[in-house]
Every structure is written in structure tokens, then in C-alpha cells.
Amino acid sequence: MSALSILDTPVPGTVGRTAYADLTATLIQTRQQLAPKRLFAPGPDARQIHAYFQAAAAAPDHGQILPWRFVVVPAASRAALGEVFAQALRERDASASDKELAEARDKAHRGPFVALAIVRDATDDHPEIPLQERLISLGCAIQNLLLSAHADGFGSGLVSGQAMQTARLRRLFAMAHNEQAVCFVAIGTADRRKPIRPRPDPALFVSELNCEADHV
Numbered sequence: 001m002s003a004l005s006i007l008d009t010p011v012p013g014t015v016g017r018t019a020y021a022d023l024t025a026t027l028i029q030t031r032q033q034l035a036p037k038r039l040f041a042p043g044p045d046a047r048q049i050h051a052y053f054q055a056a057a058a059a060p061d062h063g064q065i066l067p068w069r070f071v072v073v074p075a076a077s078r079a080a081l082g083e084v085f086a087q088a089l090r091e092r093d094a095s096a097s098d099k100e101l102a103e104a105r106d107k108a109h110r111g112p113f114v115a116l117a118i119v120r121d122a123t124d125d126h127p128e129i130p131l132q133e134r135l136i137s138l139g140c141a142i143q144n145l146l147l148s149a150h151a152d153g154f155g156s157g158l159v160s161g162q163a164m165q166t167a168r169l170r171r172l173f174a175m176a177h178n179e180q181a182v183c184f185v186a187i188g189t190a191d192r193r194k195p196i197r198p199r200p201d202p203a204l205f206v207s208e209l210n211c212e213a214d215h216v
């Protein structure tokens with residue numbers, strides 16, 4: 001039995017800080033963005049990856065419509081992804097050098113675990129759930145995934161970039177007309193960590209609604 005039994009989970013009305021609260025705060029505050037080029041083997045094994053996606057599945061999901069999916073990019077598919085990156089660069093810059101194109105290809109080989117996060121927009125059977133709610137659900141799923149990987153001691157990073165919206169990338173990932181690529185999630189063993197960035201003070205993003213009686 002784990003020291004943190006589910007029976008220890010705080011319930012409404014419980015006062016005081018539990019071991020869960022400290023653990024959760026530590027996990028959240030020590031997660032950090034690491035560039036995929038800083039993430040090396042070993043990456044998570046199949047059992048760990050499954051657990052990360054189970055964590056993603058616990059994200060809030062209004063209407064339980066599962067408006068997102070992930071596509072894992074295994075080693076055998078990295079070259080095809082690299083070609084999409086290179087062609088996207090060529091389309092943006094016809095004069096891109098061979099070295100620059102090789103660098104673009106190389107990006108697809110970084111990180112032992114890479115998956116593309118895809119959101120489905122509201123032009124489906126659930127138009128009552130708008131895109132912003134779907135993106136929040138995906139963001140929560142990604143955070144669950146990142147924190148689970150972090151808890152196992154792995155580093156992680158999110159990467160987007162100019163290739164995300166290209167037709168070639170859409171084709172490679174067999175995306176439907178109502179889907180958008182949001183970002184890649186990379187997980188692996190970090191060669192070094194950075195200082196944790198200073199987090200914004202809640203005073204910068206929290207305010208209080210003060211309703212004067214004559215406004216009501």
C-alpha cells in the first residue's frame with residue numbers, strides 16, 4: 001500500500017495541508033520547459049507512456065466529447081516528419097541552404113518520445129462546445145501528461161513552430177478538416193536543468209469582482 005493512500009485524499013471540509021498538497025505543489029513548481037534537443041534516451045517505456053495518456057484522459061472535458069487526440073511519432077516515422085519540416089522551411093524561404101534544410105530535418109529526431117497534440121474544432125456533432133473549451137481541455141490533458149512524466153524524473157517540452165499549419169503536416173498526420181495541430185510534446189532524459197523561471201505573481205492575473213449595490 002502506498003504511503004499516500006487514496007483514503008488520505010482531502011475531502012471537502014478537511015482542514016490542513018496533506019502530503020498530497022506538498023507533493024502536488026512540488027511537482028507543479030519544478031516542472032520546466034526543456035527544448036527537445038536537451039532530451040535524450042532513455043525515454044519513457046511503453047508502460048509509462050500508457051500511464052501518461054491515462055493521466056491525459058483525466059482532463060476536464062465539457063460534455064465528455066474528447067475533442068483532442070495525440071499522435072505518437074516513433075523512430076521509424078521521424079524521417080518523414082523531418083521532410084515535412086524541411087519542406088515547410090523551403091516554402092517559407094526558397095533560398096534556404098542545404099545546411100538549414102538539414103537542421104530542419106534534424107529537429108524531427110530530437111527527443112526519445114514525441115507526440116503531436118491535435119484539437120478538433122466545433123464543426124462536429126457538438127457545436128455547443130466552443131473551440132476555447134476544447135483547447136482548455138487539451139491544455140489540461142497536456143499538463144497532466146507533462147506532470148506525470150516529470151514525476152517519473154523525465155524532462156519535457158512543448159514545441160510548435162511554422163510547420164504546424166502546413167498542408168504537408170496535416171496530410172502526414174491524417175488530420176480531418178475540423179482538426180488543428182497545436183504542439184508537439186517531447187519527453188526524455190534531460191542532460192541538465194535550468195533555474196526554474198520566476199513565476200508571475202498572482203496579483204498580476206487575479207482580481208476581484210466588486211459589485212456596488214447600484215450596479216446590480
Ligand SMILES: Cc1cc2nc3c(=O)[nH]c(=O)nc-3n(C[C@H](O)[C@H](O)[C@H](O)COP(=O)(O)O)c2cc1C
Nearest residue numbers: 031032033034035157158159160161182183184197
Ligand atoms: C501550445 C504551446 C506551444 C509551445 N511552443 C513552444 C515552442 O515552439 N518553442 C519553445 O521554446 N517553447 C514553446 N512552448 C513552451 C513555452 O515557451 C514555455 O512553457 C514557457 O517559456 C514557460 O516556461 P516553463 O514551461 O518552463 O514554465 C510552448 C508552450 C505551449 C503552451
